[in-house]
Amino acid sequence: MSQGKQSPAFSPNPSGAQERFLNDRLRILESLSIRRGEHLDVSLLPFAPGDTTAGSEAELQAVVIGDRNSVDLPLTIRQSNYFADMLRRSSTGDTRKRVLTEIEAFLTSNRDEVWENSWVRFPRRLLSPLSEEVLQRDLLADKEDPTQGNRTDVHKMLFRHKGQDYLRIPVSYLLKLSLAEVLYSSRLLLPGPILEYTRTLFGHFLNDNSSPETLSFYVLSARAQCPLGAAVAGEMAKRFLLTSLLILYANERFCLKQTGQQAVVYYSPHPPLRQKILNNCVSDAFYRELFMNPCLSGWRRGEEKQEYMHLCHQVLSRSQLNAVAKLREAGIITHNLVVLPNTSNISLSNNGTHVSLGSRRLGALLKDSSNGFTAIQEKVFGDLAVKIVEHFLPLFVGTYTAAPYRLDFAEFHPEKVLAFLPHELDYTHLRMLWRRWQKKAKLSVLGRPLTPFGPLWLDRAVSALCSLRGDFIPDFRMIDYLMALMSTERCPALDGRLHNSDRLKSDLTDLGVFDRKMSLYLFEKIREYGSMGFSGFESRHYSLFEQFSEDMGKAVDIQNLLYCLAFKYMAFGRISHGSIPDRPFVESERRQIIFGSAVGIPTFYIRKDTDNDLLRRILSRTERVRHSRRYTGYLRVYHLEYRRALVKILQEDAADLVDMFGMRETLRDLELRLEAPDVRSALGRLTSAILKEAGAVSPLHVSSEIFNLTAERYYRNGLRRRHIEEGLDLLLGDFERLCSGTGRMEQATRQALNMLVSRETPRGFIGRMRRSILESSATPDELRTLIQLVLVSVYESSRINDLDKDKNSRRMNYVASVC
Numbered sequence: 142m143s144q145g146k147q148s149p150a151f152s153p154n155p156s157g158a159q160e161r162f163l164n165d166r167l168r169i170l171e172s173l174s175i176r177r178g179e180h181l182d183v184s185l186l187p188f189a190p191g192d193t194t195a196g197s198e199a200e201l202q203a204v205v206i207g208d209r210n211s212v213d214l215p216l217t218i219r220q221s222n223y224f225a226d227m228l229r230r231s232s233t234g235d236t237r238k239r240v241l242t243e244i245e246a247f248l249t250s251n252r253d254e255v256w257e258n259s260w261v262r263f264p265r266r267l268l269s270p271l272s273e274e275v276l277q278r279d280l281l282a283d284k285e286d287p288t289q290g291n292r293t294d295v296h297k298m299l300f301r302h303k304g305q306d307y308l309r310i311p312v313s314y315l316l317k318l319s320l321a322e323v324l325y326s327s328r329l330l331l332p333g334p335i336l337e338y339t340r341t342l343f344g345h346f347l348n349d350n351s352s353p354e355t356l357s358f359y360v361l362s363a364r365a366q367c368p369l370g371a372a373v374a375g376e377m378a379k380r381f382l383l384t385s386l387l388i389l390y391a392n393e394r395f396c397l398k399q400t401g402q403q404a405v406v407y408y409s410p411h412p413p414l415r416q417k418i419l420n421n422c423v424s425d426a427f428y429r430e431l432f433m434n435p436c437l438s439g440w441r442r443g444e445e446k447q448e449y450m451h452l453c454h455q456v457l458s459r460s461q462l463n464a465v466a467k468l469r470e471a472g473i474i475t476h477n478l479v480v481l482p483n484t485s486n487i488s489l490s491n492n493g494t495h496v497s498l499g500s501r502r503l504g505a506l507l508k509d510s511s512n513g514f515t516a517i518q519e520k521v522f523g524d525l526a527v528k529i530v531e532h533f534l535p536l537f538v539g540t541y542t543a544a545p546y547r548l549d550f551a552e553f554h555p556e557k558v559l560a561f562l563p564h565e566l567d568y569t570h571l572r573m574l575w576r577r578w579q580k581k582a583k584l585s586v587l588g589r590p591l592t593p594f595g596p597l598w599l600d601r602a603v604s605a606l607c608s609l610r611g612d613f614i615p616d617f618r619m620i621d622y623l624m625a626l627m628s629t630e631r632c633p634a635l636d637g638r639l640h641n642s643d644r645l646k647s648d649l650t651d652l653g654v655f656d657r658k659m660s661l662y663l664f665e666k667i668r669e670y671g672s673m674g675f676s677g678f679e680s681r682h683y684s685l686f687e688q689f690s691e692d693m694g695k696a697v698d699i700q701n702l703l704y705c706l707a708f709k710y711m712a713f714g715r716i717s718h719g720s721i722p723d724r725p726f727v728e729s730e731r732r733q734i735i736f737g738s739a740v741g742i743p744t745f746y747i748r749k750d751t752d753n754d755l756l757r758r759i760l761s762r763t764e765r766v767r768h769s770r771r772y773t774g775y776l777r778v779y780h781l782e783y784r785r786a787l788v789k790i791l792q793e794d795a796a797d798l799v800d801m802f803g804m805r806e807t808l809r810d811l812e813l814r815l816e817a818p819d820v821r822s823a824l825g826r827l828t829s830a831i832l833k834e835a836g837a838v839s840p841l842h843v844s845s846e847i848f849n850l851t852a853e854r855y856y857r858n859g860l861r862r863r864h865i866e867e868g869l870d871l872l873l874g875d876f877e878r879l880c881s882g883t884g885r886m887e888q889a890t891r892q893a894l895n896m897l898v899s900r901e902t903p904r905g906f907i908g909r910m911r912r913s914i915l916e917s918s919a920t921p922d923e924l925r926t927l928i929q930l931v932l933v934s935v936y937e938s939s940r941i942n943d944l945d946k947d948k949n950s951r952r953m954n955y956v957a958s959v960c
Contacts, residue, residue, distance in 0.1 A: 181712055183797055186670070187500040190802055194499040194675065195373050195697065196357035199380070200492035202409035203353050204857065205259040211401025213309060214259035214431065215248050223427045227921075243422045247415065255857070257413035258432050258490065261315055261402050263395040265299070265306040271325035272318045275343065278309070279437040282444060291443045298435065312404050313353035314437045316384060317344045319391035319815035323928050329930060330896045332889040338936045346384075347439035350450055351432045351490050353511060355380055355407055359939040360499075368803070369701055373496065375871050376692035376938070381408075381689075382868025383931045386914070386924055393921040403917075407861035410544035410618045410685040412490035414849050425458055425485030432490070445765045449658070450489075452792040458486040460564060463653045465556045467563035471571050472850050473555050480554045480595050487620070488560070491622040493684050494542075496697055497668060498704060499677035507670040517672055521637040521718075523667035526707040527678065528635050528721045530665055532731055532755055533703050534682055535780065536787050538738040539615045540814040541696035543824035544684040545831065546617030547840050547848035550609040551593050551600035553584060561623040562736065566655050567729035570746075572735060577742040582612035612741075613825050613840040618684045619739035625664045625732060626655060633723035634661065664735065678704060682735070687823045687860070691865050695807050702802060706795045722756040727753050738780055746775040762786040762793075784815055831855050862915050869911055875934045876903035887940060893933045897926055906930070 152178065183189060206291055209215035218224055227244065230236040236519055280298070282289040300307050310318070324339050331339070347354040349686075357376055363369040392398045428449050436446035461482045468474045506514040519914050548558060555575060556595065562571055579590050586607050593600040603609065614620065628634045632645040642661045649655035663681070670676040680700055686692040710716040730747060737745045746769055751757060760766060760778065763786040771774040788811060791799065810821075819825040828840065835851040837843045843851075879886045880894075880902065898906045910927055914921040919927070 155165055158909045183709060183801060186705055186712065187503050187708045188498065188701055192500055192502050193362065193369055193701050194501060195361045195369055196497050197377050197576035198495040199355050199377060201353045201406045202492055203258055203404065203406050205256050205261060206254055206403040206405060207401040208254055209248055209251065212256045212259050213262050214256040216894055217431065218244070223423065226550055239424060247419050247422060253786060257416050260309055261397055261404055262307050262309040263397060263400065265308045267395050268318070269322055269325040272321040275318065275321045279442060279443065282442065284441050284826065294435065294444065310347065311434055312324060312406060313346065313434060315350050315355060315391050315404060316387050317343055317438050319387040319394065320346065322394050323390065324924055326591055326925060327929055332891045332892050335893055335933060335936045338939065339932050344439055348434045348436045349439065350434055352492050355384060359942055361942060370694035370698035371690060373697045374689040377693060378689040378864070378868040378871050379885065379931060379935060381864055381929065382872065384932065385865050386928045389917055389919065390921060390924040390928060393924065405857060408492065408685055408856050408864065409853060409856040410492055411546060411621060412487045413853055414846065416487060416490060420485050420487045428485045429454055452656060454489055456659060457488055458484055459892055460654050461561060464561060464563040468556055468559065469652055471568040473564065473572060473575050478595060479556050481728050482557055490624045491618050493618060493681065494686065495679055495681050496683065496700060497677060497679040498701060499668065499675035504670055507676055516669065519669060519676055520639050521551060522840070524635040525711060525716065525718055526704055527665045527667060529657055529707040529710060529716060530703045532759060533787055534664055534735045535738040535784050536699065536811065537682060537696055538735065539818065539824040540811065540822045541692045542683045542686055544616045544618035545824060545828050545852060546614045547611065547845040548614065549611040549845040550604040551597055552586070552845060553582065553592055553611060553923045560621050564623065565625055565627050566733055566736065567726050570729045570733040573746050574737055574740070574742065576742060577857055578740055581742050584609065601783060610841045611845060614739070615741045616684050616739040619736065621681065623662050624682065626662050628723065628725050628728055634663065636723040637718050662762060684829065687826045689864070692823050695810060698802070698804060699811065702798060702804060705798050709798065716755060722752055731756060734783060744777050744779050746772050748774060749776045759783065759786050762789045777779055781815065788812055795812055830859060831919060834859065865915060869907060872931060872934055873907055875938065879937065887937065890937050897929055903930060
């Protein structure tokens with residue numbers, strides 16, 4: 142620190158129980174041959190090069206484009222009992238006519254004819270025999286026990302119209318049926334191994350929540366000339382390309398375009414503005430009926446999974462209402478004049494990317510418990526690794542991933558914009574963040590803070606009169622979604638004890654914040670071998686990547702480096718659980734930095750006598766730290782300086798790891814993203830593109846409605862095309878390597894290419910198709926051929942990855958046997 146209290150030595154000197162815990166932990170590490178005496182072989186650390194496996198889960202935004210007389214969502218609303226009841230009650234004066242007017246406006250004033258998260262409907266006769274077989278199985282109550290019959294809600298998916306049987310499904314399930322159609326038409330073109338592999342991909346297109354979700358097609362690992370991050374990003378880019386092609390094919394194959402329905406999928410990080418408007422007009426039960434997925438694909442008992450998603454929606458809606466009471470307890474709301482959040486919360490429509498990393502070494506040790514490494518040690522190490530990595534998460538916000546969002550003054554009700562933060566931060570940090578956010582957004586008149594009053598006409602008048610323009614938020618998804626629940630005093634989430642998350646969920650259930658049936662929400666989650674089949678961690682803080690290779694690839698490499706560094710800290714004995722106490726205040730102290738980065742406030746405050754040793758270590762390398770004049774006993778820290786200090790820590794404490802991973806250029810790129818954010822960061826590039834489309838020079842020069850709708854339009858059109866182009870470029874690269882002889886092409890792959898593009902090269906065909914794909918004008922035959930080429934590429938990549946995985950598995954089994 143440049144001023145104020147200096148940090149103590151980083152290596153703590155614990156006593157009593159903590160010392161015994163540290164010694165026991167070090168003995169375990171020595172028994173694993175990671176540490177022998179004072180020698181540490183960093184190449185044997187978990188998550189070292191060659192040890193890490195990876196996979197990702199992508200949440201996508203789905204829309205259906207068409208007029209209100211053709212698309213399922215407006216048709217369903219108009220034909221619903223809910224709408225009929227509203228008409229009757231409005232005519233008798235039992236309810237305000239304004240409610241019905243708002244619903245009518247939603248249905249009639251859709252200038253772009255874009256219906257977010259709408260389902261699609263088409264004649265069942267269009268299904269091929271294979272698609273019909275897939276559908277019939279997915280409609281079962283229990284896919285492993287057909288004797289139980291169909292689900293009880295089959296009538297929602299099947300109906301009669303004009304004498305025909307019709308199918309009504311969400312876009313997420315449309316993807317699976319589209320793949321089934323391609324597979325059926327490929328039965329005479331593609332060799333058996335590729336057909337069998339394609340069938341396994343059905344389970345990677347999930348029905349879950351509202352948005353389509355896709356999972357990695359295979360477990361990834363670093364290979365020669367392809368670092369882990371590049372491999373993960375490349376697989377995700379090709380997965381998105383396949384997803385986009387399947388949607389284009391479904392539009393043609395199932396006659397959706399002919400009947401006025403055009404389905405589109407793309408990346409968008411926050412709920413659509415029009416969906417928020419509709420949510421304010423309808424009840425929470427009707428919202429769930431419209432948007433909650435039936436969970437047809439990916440689950441043995443789909444109806445049970447659907448009930449779980451309904452529970453999540455109910456709990457989060459209740460939880461946001463309970464957050465209002467906490468804001469009053471915290472002193473942020475000081476009077477009874479509040480705008481209550483809707484009883485139906487739509488934060489589950491936020492879309493992000495989850496990246497999971499696994500350690501082969503830890504998995505091999507847990508598979509053979511005779512070495513003394515058990516689930517208990519896995520939990521001890523895993524929880525501590527998560528706590529360590531959380532300190533570094535501000536490095537990702539805005540640099541690699543972002544969710545730019547605009548808020549007008551009239552929207553700045555603390556009970557709405559602070560969302561779930563009362564459940565995620567200690568009241569002290571919550572008050573500090575809110576006060577700094579108000580200052581950043583210039584919510585004051587004559588030096589006195591001012592927030593909206595409630596009536597929209599009054600708030601707009603005050604905004605115009607006092608030039609109150611609101612604010613621009615770099616990553617609104619991290620504020621608008623429940624990212625990381627705070628521990629309670631008696632039930633920490635990360636103290637290294639088995640089943641601690643279950644105990645915390647029980648506490649939070651009693652407080653009305655959560656439900657014990659749900660999975661605990663955290664920025665980083667340990668993935669335990671006993672339940673997942675691998676030992677590792679899942680990062681859940683990624684919002685929107687502007688580019689796959691440049692943003693996602695490098696982010697994953699940094700994520701891998703951080704977990705390797707965390708285990709190095711533990712191996713050296715520099716950090717124990719006592720170094721990062723498990724009190725809620727200490728937990729909130731480090732997480733406020735992440736949320737503050739997402740909001741974009743310039744500073745945060747840390748107690749100068751904090752007993753978080755890792756945080757004190759970071760602050761010792763942070764410039765421009767001074768004692769706070771407002772908060773006695775606190776240090777004022779700049780977010781930018783803190784992030785610069787994190788890079789210094791990586792350059793110092795992880796210097797050997799950086800060299801081992803070959804990541805010096807990656808760290809230099811990270812520094813450039815911090816120093817030139819407008820040009821180099823994901824946030825800067827996304828914001829520039831949105832402003833260009835809006836014809837504005839700054840987010841604050843346009844209203845929130847214009848900026849946010851323009852952002853949605855850019856994600857749906859410009860960014861989607863860029864992502865498709867990146868996938869096409871990677872596909873071209875795959876076939877260039879295969880056809881040049883540098884790849885190890887299997888006989889099945891060669892046979893498939895001869896059948897699919899016998900008269901031209903894959904490169905020639907893909908190049909010829911590029912424009913028609915980007916303009917959505919390709920014919921069904923062209924789309925089917927390109928999809929088949931993508932499937933061949935995915936099959937070949939999976940096969941090569943499995944060969945490398947087998948080699949690494951043999952190496953890790955040898956290392957484990959030596960240990």
